Amino acid sequence: xxxxxxxxxxxxxxxxxxxxxxxxxxxxxxxxxxxxxxxxxxxxxxxxxxxxxxxxxxxxxxxxxxxxxxxxxxxxxxxxxxxxxxxxxxxxxxxxxxxxxxxxxxxxxxxxxxxxxxxxxxxxxxxxxxxxxxxxxxxxxxxxxxxxxxxxxxxxxxxxxxxxxxxxxxxxxxxxxxxxxxxxxxxxxxxxxxxxxxxxxxxxxxxxxxxxxxxxxxxxxxxxxxxxxxxxxxxxxxxxxxxxxxxxxxxxxxxxxxxxxxxxxxxxxxxxxxxxxxxxxxxxxxxxxxxxxxxxxxxxxxxxxxxxxxxxxxxxxxxxxxxxxxxxxxxxxxxxxxxxxxxxxxxxxxxxxxxxxxxxxxxxxxxxxxxxxxxxxxxxxxxxxxxxxxxxxxxxxxxxxxxxxxxxxxxxxxxxxxxxxxxxxxxxxxxxxxxxxxxxxxxxxxxxxxxxxxxxxxxxxxxxxxxxxxxxxxxxxxxxxxxxxxxxxxxxxxxxxxxxxxxxxxxxxxxxxxxxxxxxxxxxxxxxxxxxxxxxxxxxxxxxxxxxxxxxxxxxxxxxxxxxxxxxxxxxxxxxxxxxxxxxxxxxxxxxxxxxxxxxxxxxxxxxxxxxxxxxxxxxxxxxxxxxxxxxxxxxxxxxxxxxxxxxxxxxxxxxxxxxxxxxxxxxxxxxxxxxxxxxxxxxxxxxxxxxxx
Numbered sequence: 210x211x212x213x214x215x216x217x218x219x220x221x222x223x224x225x226x227x228x229x230x231x232x233x234x235x236x237x238x239x240x241x242x243x244x245x246x247x248x249x250x251x252x253x254x255x256x257x258x259x260x261x262x263x264x265x266x267x268x269x270x271x272x273x274x275x276x277x278x279x280x281x282x283x284x285x286x287x288x289x290x291x292x293x294x295x296x297x298x299x300x301x302x303x304x305x306x307x308x309x310x311x312x313x314x315x316x317x318x319x320x321x322x323x324x325x326x327x328x329x330x331x332x333x334x335x336x337x338x339x340x341x342x343x344x345x346x347x348x349x350x351x352x353x354x355x356x357x358x359x360x361x362x363x364x365x366x367x368x369x370x371x372x373x374x375x376x377x378x379x380x381x382x383x384x385x386x387x388x389x390x391x392x393x394x395x396x397x398x399x400x401x402x403x404x405x406x407x408x409x410x411x412x413x414x415x416x417x418x419x420x421x422x423x424x425x426x427x428x429x430x431x432x433x434x435x436x437x438x439x440x441x442x443x444x445x446x447x448x449x450x451x452x453x454x455x456x457x458x459x460x461x462x463x464x465x466x467x468x469x470x471x472x473x474x475x476x477x478x479x480x481x482x483x484x485x486x487x488x489x490x491x492x493x494x495x496x497x498x499x500x501x502x503x504x505x506x507x508x509x510x511x512x513x514x515x516x517x518x519x520x521x522x523x524x525x526x527x528x529x530x531x532x533x534x535x536x537x538x539x540x541x542x543x544x545x546x547x548x549x550x551x552x553x554x555x556x557x558x559x560x561x562x563x564x565x566x567x568x569x570x571x572x573x574x575x576x577x578x579x580x581x582x583x584x585x586x587x588x589x590x591x592x593x594x595x596x597x598x599x600x601x602x603x604x605x606x607x608x609x610x611x612x613x614x615x616x617x618x619x620x621x622x623x624x625x626x627x628x629x630x631x632x633x634x635x636x637x638x639x640x641x642x643x644x645x646x647x648x649x650x651x652x653x654x655x656x657x658x659x660x661x662x663x664x665x666x667x668x669x670x671x672x673x674x675x676x677x678x679x680x681x682x683x684x685x686x687x688x689x690x691x692x693x694x695x696x697x698x699x700x701x702x703x704x705x706x707x708x709x710x711x712x713x714x715x716x717x718x719x720x721x722x723x724x725x726x727x728x729x730x731x732x733x734x735x736x737x738x739x740x741x742x743x744x745x746x747x748x749x750x751x752x753x754x755x756x757x758x759x760x761x762x763x764x765x766x767x768x769x770x771x772x773x774x775x776x777x778x779x780x781x782x783x784x785x786x787x788x789x790x791x792x793x794x795x796x797x798x799x800x801x802x803x804x805x806x807x808x809x810x811x812x813x814x815x816x817x818x819x820x821x822x823x824x825x826x827x828x829x830x831x832x833x834x835x836x837x838x839x840x841x842x843x844x845x846x847x848x849x850x851x852x853x854x855x856x857x858x859x860x861x862x863x864x865x866x867x868x869x870x871x872x873x874x875x876x877x878x879x880x881x882x883x884x885x886x887x888x889x890x891x892x893x894x895x896x897x898x899x900x901x902x903x
Contacts, residue, residue: 290358290359291359292379292515293380293381293383293482294377294404295361295386296383297365297387300365302386304343305416306384310360310474343366348361348547350563356478358478359379361380367767368656371597371656372639375500375638378500379515379563381409383401383410383412385401385413386416390422390428392431392432396767399768408442410481411436412474414452415453418453418464419454451477484561490520492520492525492580492582493588495520495527498515498578499573500514505567512578513565515564521544521558522544523554524540527579529573530588537576541568579591599683600683602660602661602696603652603655603682604677604678604681604868605677606677609878611676612792613885617883620672621673626651630653637664640664641654656768658748662868674878679868680748682744685771695772696770698768700741700747702764703762708757708761709738711757721746723738726739745775749870782872786872786886787824787832788888790834790836791837794816796838799839803835807832808824808827811824812858817837818887821886822885864884876888
């Protein structure tokens with residue numbers, strides 16, 4: 210007779226115990242295990258009890274049935290899990306929609322706690338709240354009618370496309386959020402293409418349906434056309450459309466028939482997104498691709514991954530495998546699953562679940578977590594590593610060597626800068642850091658200018674002082690044709706009709722190729738201009754375009770492809786810089802005389818040094834001005850002398866504007882509180898193109 214011993218958990222519930230299954234694992238599904246035990250005893254009892262020496266039926270089948278029923282330590286089977294990513298173009302209401310999902314799944318204790326959390330709950334990073342965009346992808350999990358939905362909020366800006374690419378490895382489907390007025394935009398195309406190539410099903414959410422100018426039929430038609438252009442399968446093209454207002458927390462299957470909550474969207478996720486595909490839950494078949502890395506002050510480095518096959522438990526001996534690297538062995542100390550906005554510790558988890566674990570300090574994105582039980586003799590093979598698009602823009606970051614360096618920052622040396630950059634590269638898969646010929650400079654490559662300036666701003670707030678070079682594009686040689694190629698971007702600009710001519714002139718001066726032009730269909734008298742332009746031409750273009758359009762231009766750009774390099778230089782800034790003639794403290798008298806030569810960046814009382822950029826020259830070419838000049842003292846004064854003279858307020862440049870302003874022979878000095886630009890001492894009298902060869 211096979212005996213099943215009964216134990217009791219903290220709640221006093223009976224738990225069937227078997228050596229193959231831990232007590233914590235069995236706690237939730239003790240009834241199923243008990244049923245398996247009864248089935249076994251029944252099988253033995255057909256002809257009465259069997260004597261110890263007699264043969265008896267195998268009990269392997271009932272035990273496997275019980276084990277397969279126990280998939281998740283928290284009582285969730287793979288059939289009741291949906292792993293989805295929310296993807297959208299920037300500012301299409303993606304994060305606001307996630308807020309509505311949170312508030313309607315009892316994540317917050319009461320309305321007071323929800324009000325305290327505010328809006329854009331997932332945008333927890335300081336820069337995300339200041340810029341109004343999502344920069345880092347984040348995980349959360351909500352429960353709705355017995356269904357666990359793992360949601361990944363992703364960035365909407367093209368420069369952070371690497372975040373989207375690695376997150377899609379943890380998903381089975383996506384919510385494509387599209388604005389009810391604007392329709393699909395360049396980034397919509399980029400992220401949707403990635404999802405369709407992975408064979409994922411898509412639920413289209415037409416958001417902001419409450420806008421007065423909403424045109425849902427037009428938007429759905431445009432989304433359908435986009436699916437066709439991207440080569441979607443018949444099954445993918447037959448997508449489900451949900452109309453929603455994220456800010457109101459309402460959704461419906463028809464634009465004019467919204468319900469009072471988001472239930473139609475939850476139902477669409479349950480019915481249209483497939484549950485995780487699970488081949489096996491055997492412990493030896495564990496395969497878990499690391500897609501993100503987090504850090505805990507008490508538990509150290511933590512890996513975030515989705516279990517593709519097999520199962521894992523706390524305390525298990527595991528290995529980190531990579532096709533091109535040596536195996537790293539260790540043991541899982543703590544195992545978590547996502548629960549609401551946080552995480553919950555569990556004893557075990559199986560295929561289909563997204564986990565976070567600690568215990569291995571040498572985790573890298575792209576590694577596969579496999580078992581090391583029994584020396585790993587029966588371990589599964591590692592999964593293919595995450596593939597992301599290559600960077601297109603490069604900048605140099607190094608030690609600040611200006612005459613005013615070292616007065617504010619806490620981290621100043623090249624070793625500190627190097628350690629910080631390589632640490633960033635561990636979790637930022639689209640970033641590349643390389644050492645240069647100079648020991649105190651590092652070449653940092655990313656998807657775009659914004660991608661790199663966000664990193665620089667983060668380091669500045671941490672207390673670093675840096676010397677930053679101008680952005681340059683990365684050339685590459687086509688192996689088939691032998692031609693040198695450069696990156697091109699597809700740019701879409703919406704601008705009032707009266708400024709469209711000036712915008713077109715800017716594109717033409719920078720070797721842009723007109724793709725499409727027309728009026729916006731929503732009746733706002735806006736022109737829509739689409740250009741294919743070298744990334745070289747986009748460097749510094751945004752600020753000029755905002756200037757000529759009086760700040761009304763809406764610019765969307767996304768990487769298109771590498772194409773043969775356009776010969777010759779592309780015209781950049783058409784005005785020179787005002788340079789400080791000598792070191793010293795800027796005076797109001799010096800500003801008064803210098804402001805006739807252009808627009809100043811500085812004000813009186815600011816310290817300066819020779820060849821520091823203090824303003825924009827009103828003509829091409831640089832001009833040195835004496836902003837430290839003091840008024841000569843004499844005993845001849847008039848009572849009203851100087852009263853009628855005023856000093857124009859200086860232009861205050863942000864980090865992004867400062868980087869855009871830089872010419873090829875200029876550098877940016879970044880400190881915790883100030884940005885200073887200067888001529889590069891190593892390039893005085895030289896000119897160089899804004900590109901480097903890879």
